[in-house]
Amino acid sequence: MKARGLLFPLLILTHQALQAKTLEQDYPYLETLYKDLHQSPELSLQEKATAQRMAQELKSLGFEVTANVGGFGVVGIFKNGPGPTVLIRTDTDGLPIKEDTGQAYASKKSMKDREGNLQPVMHACGHDIHMTVFSGTARQLIDQKSNWHGTLVMIAQPAEETGMGARAMLNAGLFKKFPRPDYNLALHVSAELQAGDVGFTSGYALANVDSVDIKIRGEGGHGAYPHMTKDPIVLAAQLIQSLQTIVSREIAPIEPAVVTVGSIHGGSKHNIIADDVNLQLTLRSYSPEVRDQTIAAIKRMARGLATAAGLPEEKFPIVTIQDEFTPSVFNHPDLTQRMTAVAKKIVGESHVKEVRPTMGGEDFGQYGRVEPKIPSLIYWLGSVDPETHKKTLAAGKKLPSLHSAQFIPLPEPTIKTGVKMMTAAALDLLNGPESAQRK
Template structure:
């Protein structure tokens, strides 16, 4: 999950969750299995093999745009299921197509990349992979965002749907996407012809594990579900000199501090409180010695919003405040702050409300009461958004599957423990419940979307 969803998702205010179990009949023979419960039984039968795959993926993560081995091993499984498989789409992406007569075209997506995080879960199959980032920093690599559960459930969903071709009509486009964590993967696949080289979807679904929902609970959000994510750099220029003679300088540290403070008013005084947004200064870099006022300071910001209009307003406000504070400090025109909005950004994720509620109804018909809950939008980002934004006639739906063990959730709710967030080196979801729930949920949604008329 992109950028600061790590803490934001863990702190998000979700609905309270009440677990419920199907009641067994008091007497008489067990009822015949329905098609829905048969899917759950099929997943349960496959769990040993799925957990073997999960542990392998967990122990062997690869960074964004480096998912070569991951893509190859999963493409091999899709080929064995008789999908028409194309590799190296948008870099390391995989597209697997199965045509089964005329009907809707359903895209199902899983993301493949790990994170530059040194794992500290203590799992016996914990990642020991080490590599260098594109910036040359040596690091450990970990599936700290749960993409290993995403891929495992994706493979099971592909298997279940391939085995049930007599229950649906249409086309499946199963995609394994690279580089979600850096916000590029979906764009790269689209630019490489995802909607032109392959059947264009009428519908698209995906899920993400959640670090603040009890394991096996499904959360969904109609409308905006995740935010626009922008990264902004501000170079604050000044005139350096001796710290003992500040009157001879234009101090970029003081100016930078004023900019940081005034930026907070973008949210508190300019933004409608019913339209949430975030402006966070995550880094303030300046100076090298106690008694030297530097020539320059650098601020690194993350900006979160939902609508494109709010996004544009915030970016323009940042530029205005940086320049205005510089003018107030007496900085000459040739030393005005330089504000750079990074080209790569993650657009906000939108679940068309009517379609989201329809999908939630299907899920509630599949799972016991209380396991499907409506959740609040979060300020994290997910580039699954791009598949809908590329064509807003597509019915798009991303949902959450909780991964927190019940005892740890109870302890956290009682104030006796804190929960690790996504991207934490300690995040270890109750993987079997995430995988089983997600596999069953995606299969049931797919069968509903592709149901025979």
């Protein structure tokens, strides 16, 4: 009994050592892939070349690959006998930001957006790291295919930044034309955690995100005769002030919510009272009830102020909820606990962090909402150079955030940690109790 008890840990250590060696050997390829992707970002809904690269990565490993799923979405299927079906997702799009990191491999790319405007493009949200870890994980899992049974569904999703990609892939039949997952997994780089760390949030992790346009209409005229007008700029100012009371006075204090007016445009000259003013808002929440309550309050306030100003109903404000809605991400608590335990074994307990929910948005949450709901988890992958992290915080300064022109992950050990963690997560699910039941 003692001999058998000693042999089992020895086998685990030997397997881990072999896995680490394999990843070590594969790392130069992954680093080159990362730098190629970093220098070749593409805007949302235009990820043609990126999708082709991800498709080729999967094809070269023996996946059955389908391209152009919901736009430039890629689906790779690898069936390895009876067992659970695990979906691993990466996002692929870049952002219209001019990179200012000073890296030798910095993006210098520009491309036209959907409106025809030439834009600089950068992977300022780490999707290049996501794709590299995605590819590295696929390579590891295929290399170890004798150690697991089940089905891998690996998807490269476009248009995450607009909140449209996940919905487009689902509408294109992702869970009808391809195997329906038992679990959904994804990761996102963190601009706050050190490279080598991973972070987990149980329950609500990322927020509902709504973009709202409000056109406030009035009756324009000469700035010298305001009594002859209905000034939409004054109405806009009143509405902006009123909107601040939604979170502070209408939403329950324990329910997170944000209402931000990000843009206001109106008028053309000093002495002209305009006919209308346009506002752009972003709304953040977790629960659908708070989301609905916030939207209803905005519409009520807009109409109320127009009524108080004496405007006829045909000139009431027009409130438009844009079709870019991103639902909140809910990390299944049991799955989160299970993967946290895996992480502690893989990267060490000191490198596993509990991360508070954020009001950022991520459309990964869509995949877990399809009835019957699928246990899903997105976790954080530390990417900040530990020395930079230490010096920056010690100086009382702030680290570059996601979507910053200065944000740049430290490739090593970020990529290695990502591949180790995602590979271990997939293996745990593929070899779990569910797998034994299906053999």
